[in-house]
Amino acid sequence: MSNSWDEYADGWDTNEDVMLYAENAFKSLRQFTNLSGMRVLDFGCGTGLLTEKIAQSAADVIAIDTSAKMIDVLNAKSLTNVTALSLELSEHEIKNNPLLREGFDLIVASSVCAFVPDYQYILALFKRLLKQNGTFVQWDWQRNEQDDFGFTPDMISQGYENANLLVENVTNAFSLTSNNSTMQVLMGIAKNN
Ligand SMILES: C[S@@+](CC[C@H](N)C(=O)[O-])C[C@H]1O[C@@H](n2cnc3c(N)ncnc32)[C@H](O)[C@@H]1O
Incomplete structure (x- = not known):
């Protein structure tokens, strides 16, 4: 099915x-993370630009994306x-895929959560996938007054609390400037305690 x-x-x-x-x-x-030995899930990995970097230190990375074409590009990197x-x-x-059932030390979602139809549902699934003391990290555009895309820090913290994840930090991680406009990127960090 195309995406x-x-x-x-x-x-x-x-x-x-x-x-x-x-x-x-x-x-x-x-x-804030030493990736060495970690089992990592890269959710919404795209072509694996972040996956590749994480894989240099982590033990294993499971990279998932709903776009088959993005996954084809990543698979071609072998x-x-x-x-x-x-x-x-x-x-x-999660119940039927042994690769997911094993659980993860770290789940990352880079510029993905704002695109999923139900953020709270995805967070509940991450809660199930994280090992005890495992960490979830997301990066997303910070919502501005002009449009309703992206997140505010409160939306992220509230989402973690509702999913019974411990809020570690929600910060302005970096900003990117493109076509004379600068956008802030929020990084949310939560623990499965
Ligand atoms: C902005 S791209 C980011 C890709 C990658 N994380 C990166 O930083 O290059 C958003 C990605 O999220 C994926 N995506 C959107 N909805 C998704 C979902 N419900 N589950 C998994 N992946 C999803 C898209 O297919 C796309 O590859």
Whole structure:
């Protein structure tokens, strides 16, 4: 089945804004996490710009995305400790997919949560997928007054509390400037305690 993100897959890895976003997300992740030995889920991984960086230190990365074309690009990179799958995360998938059932030390979602139809439902699934003391990290555009896309810090904190995740931090991680407009990126960090 085709997906609206499929058409972006071919040019994704050469888009400078996208590359910069992944580099900044990784830099901010490394500031508080030692990835060594970790089992990581990259949710909404796209072509794996962040996945590749995480995979250099983590033990294993399961990278999932609903766009089959994005996953094709990532699979073509043949990263040895990365398993890339095109799937829609659900209760059913968690129960039936052994790769997911094993649980994760870290779940990352870089510029994805604002696109899912039900943020709270996805957070509840992450709660189930995280090991005890596991960490969830998301990066998303900060909502501004002009439009209703993205998140406010309160929306993120409230989402974590509702999902019974412990709010560690919600901060302005970095900003990106494109076409003379600067946008802030929020980083939310939660623990499964
Ligand atoms: C802005 S891109 C970010 C891709 C990647 N994380 C990166 O930083 O390059 C958003 C990605 O989220 C994926 N996506 C959208 N809705 C999704 C969902 N419900 N489950 C998994 N992936 C989803 C899209 O297919 C797309 O690859």
